[in-house]
Amino acid sequence: MSxxxxxxxxADAAFALFDERGYEQTTVDDIADRAGVGRTTFFRHYRSxxxxxxxxxxxxxxxxxxxxxxxxxxxALVAVSDAVRLVLLHYVDEGELARRxxxxxxxxxxxxxxxxxSVARYQRLFREFIADWMGDPTESxxxxxxxxxxxxxxxxxHVLRRWLRGESPDPVREVDEAMSEVLALxxxxxxxxxxxxxxxxxxxxxxxxxxxxxxxxxxRLVEGGTGAGH
Amino acid sequence: MSxxxxxxxxADAAFALFDERGYEQTTVDDIADRAGVGRTTFFRHYRSxxxxxxxxxxxxxxxxxxxxxxxxxxxALVAVSDAVRLVLLHYVDEGELARRxxxxxxxxxxxxxxxxxSVARYQRLFREFIADWMGDPTESxxxxxxxxxxxxxxxxxHVLRRWLRGESPDPVREVDEAMSEVLALxxxxxxxxxxxxxxxxxxxxxxxxxxxxxxxxxxRLVEGGTGAGH
DNA sequence: CCGGGCCACGGTATTCAGTACCATACGCGG
DNA sequence: CCGCGTATGGTACTGAATACCGTGGCCCGG
Numbered sequence: 200m201s202x203x204x205x206x207x208x209x210a211d212a213a214f215a216l217f218d219e220r221g222y223e224q225t226t227v228d229d230i231a232d233r234a235g236v237g238r239t240t241f242f243r244h245y246r247s248x249x250x251x252x253x254x255x256x257x258x259x260x261x262x263x264x265x266x267x268x269x270x271x272x273x274x275a276l277v278a279v280s281d282a283v284r285l286v287l288l289h290y291v292d293e294g295e296l297a298r299r300x301x302x303x304x305x306x307x308x309x310x311x312x313x314x315x316x317s318v319a320r321y322q323r324l325f326r327e328f329i330a331d332w333m334g335d336p337t338e339s340x341x342x343x344x345x346x347x348x349x350x351x352x353x354x355x356x357h358v359l360r361r362w363l364r365g366e367s368p369d370p371v372r373e374v375d376e377a378m379s380e381v382l383a384l385x386x387x388x389x390x391x392x393x394x395x396x397x398x399x400x401x402x403x404x405x406x407x408x409x410x411x412x413x414x415x416x417x418x419r420l421v422e423g424g425t426g427a428g429h
Numbered sequence: 430m431s432x433x434x435x436x437x438x439x440a441d442a443a444f445a446l447f448d449e450r451g452y453e454q455t456t457v458d459d460i461a462d463r464a465g466v467g468r469t470t471f472f473r474h475y476r477s478x479x480x481x482x483x484x485x486x487x488x489x490x491x492x493x494x495x496x497x498x499x500x501x502x503x504x505a506l507v508a509v510s511d512a513v514r515l516v517l518l519h520y521v522d523e524g525e526l527a528r529r530x531x532x533x534x535x536x537x538x539x540x541x542x543x544x545x546x547s548v549a550r551y552q553r554l555f556r557e558f559i560a561d562w563m564g565d566p567t568e569s570x571x572x573x574x575x576x577x578x579x580x581x582x583x584x585x586x587h588v589l590r591r592w593l594r595g596e597s598p599d600p601v602r603e604v605d606e607a608m609s610e611v612l613a614l615x616x617x618x619x620x621x622x623x624x625x626x627x628x629x630x631x632x633x634x635x636x637x638x639x640x641x642x643x644x645x646x647x648x649r650l651v652e653g654g655t656g657a658g659h
Numbered sequence: 660c661c662g663g664g665c666c667a668c669g670g671t672a673t674t675c676a677g678t679a680c681c682a683t684a685c686g687c688g689g
Numbered sequence: 690c691c692g693c694g695t696a697t698g699g700t701a702c703t704g705a706a707t708a709c710c711g712t713g714g715c716c717c718g719g
Contacts, residue, residue: 205668226704237669248705312546319545342587342607346614349583350576357575361568377572384576384614435696456675467698478676 206244208234213251214299222307249313252300256317259289263321267328275332279325280378283355286321287374290359301363322352347385354381436474438464443481444529452537479543482530486547489519493551497558505562509555510608513585516551517604520589531593552582577615584611 203211212233216225227248231241245251263282270278290297304310326348333340354377362370433441442463446455457478461471475481493512500508520527534540556578563570584607592600 227706228704239670240668242706243667246706312542312549315549316542316545319542338591339610342584342610345587346580346583346611349579353576353579354572357572380569380572381576457677458675469699470697472677473696476677 205234205236205240209236209241209244210251210254214296217252217303218299222303222310249310252303252310253313253317256320259286260320260324262286262289263324267324272332275328276382279328279351280375280382282325283351283378284371284374287355287359287362287370291362291370298363298365301360318352318356322348325351343385347381350381350384351378354378435464435466435470439466439471439474440481440484444526447482447533448529452533452540479540482533482540483543483547486550489516490550490554492516492519493554497554502562505558506612509558509581510605510612512555513581513608514601514604517585517589517592517600521592521600528593528595531590548582548586552578555581573615577611580611580614581608584608 209230213225213230216229216233220229227241228238230248230251231238234241241251245254262285266282266285267278293300304314326345329347330341330344333344355374358367358370358374358377361367361373367373439460443455443460446459446463450459457471458468460478460481461468464471471481475484492515496512496515497508523530534544556575559577560571560574563574585604588597588600588604588607591597591603597603
């Protein structure tokens with residue numbers, strides 16, 4: 200009844216107006232007016248007109264960074280898969296909101312460009328992480344890290360966009376399969392190979408994640424025979 | 430003695446001022462003033478303040494499109510390599526100008542974002558081309574096309590940035606090697622395999638390019654045994 | 660009940676990018 | 690000399706983004 204906080208009202212008003220009149224045809228004043236706040240308040244909550252569409256990219260970056268940080272050499276690829284799944288789940292959780300955003304970014308090139316720039320920041324995180332993981336400071340390893348990061352992000356985006364278009368009933372399964380396919384492209388680095396052929400490697404570790412969220416990775420590691428080997 | 434055309438004077442003035450005061454600290458008026466023209470003239474030659482740094486991305490896009498268009502199914506991967514080399518050569522030909530631009534994009538996030546958006550457009554071209562080439566309309570092929578395009582572009586960017594930083598004495602060789610590495614990651618699609626084992630496939634075609642520019646691709650096709658096979 | 664600090668908010672003014680419109684000068688063929 | 694196209698300059702306007710200031714609520718110790 201009363202009112203949700205200004206931040207929410209502003210976002211609601213923005214999406215509504217963008218739907219009605221289009222992005223360029225909507226001024227920040229319009230948004231502030233409909234939200235019942237002053238123009239100043241808008242910019243207090245969102246750095247720019249575009250930012251109202253992409254509220255929490257920074258938080259998402261932190262999420263990825265954290266997930267990657269909690270990994271050892273042998274669990275690096277699992278961490279990558281997990282981080283990718285994390286991002287996907289974030290959007291899936293947004294539900295209809297993510298789809299409205301997608302509709303906007305599909306039409307307005309300024310927004311599409313901004314989205315792409317954000318994705319590039321994810322990619323950078325992955326690139327740096329993978330390069331560290333490889334250890335090898337040679338130019339060839341650096342190139343491979345870059346390619347691998349690009350492939351990882353491309354796979355994620357592909358599945359995400361499919362879900363956004365309503366073409367994917369089970370995006371989590373799809374992204375796990377896609378990641379499996381991507382990681383299979385790249386042979387494992389120097390790493391100490393565990394034992395010989397056959398058998399199962401058990402890795403014990405502690406994480407803040409739900410077991411459910413981890414299961415797909417575990418299953419893939421055990422069944423797929425991939426994740427490290429070729 | 431007289432004066433170079435306004436377009437050039439504007440670009441010179443812009444780069445000079447960006448070096449002196451920085452990008453944000455330079456207004457379009459400043460640039461126009463130093464170039465000795467009116468503010469209107471600036472916007473007649475460049476759509477925006479950022480565009481003065483990236484004059485010919487559209488032309489570059491056309492270049493890629495054209496090169497990809499002049500290819501058959503069996504020469505598709507050569508076309509991709511060529512197109513990538515084309516882009517790299519474009520920047521290398523710019524020489525110091527490209528390096529000044531790189532210095533700017535490294536410091537100013539707005540410019541970096543725009544650069545990234547441009548690269549995404551190249552990537553899209555490659556993605557569509559590769560998807561067409563694969564023919565296969567299944568979701569799995571579509572994913573692979575996306576990953577492949579991302580890998581191709583990542584390889585290019587990697588080499589380009591190395592050259593921009595002065596770390597690559599022979600970027601063309603490097604990019605050819607990088608492309609070779611990338612394409613080797615992906616098994617060939619359905620395509621009709623030519624003959625059996627051994628032998629050499631000769632493909633005759635006509636192109637507007639210098640033979641020198643094509644040689645590396647040819648050599649790779651003959652020697653590497655890759656470009657299609659695994 | 661009362662100051663005092665904190666904080667969210669609103670309003671005003673300013674800068675600057677980008678667009679629209681109009682006026683002018685130059686070159687060139689009729 | 691006239692007509693025409695083109696490059697240019699100037700002026701004015703919209704709108705995003707920033708800076709600054711004032712104000713009203715709200716909590717808290719007195």
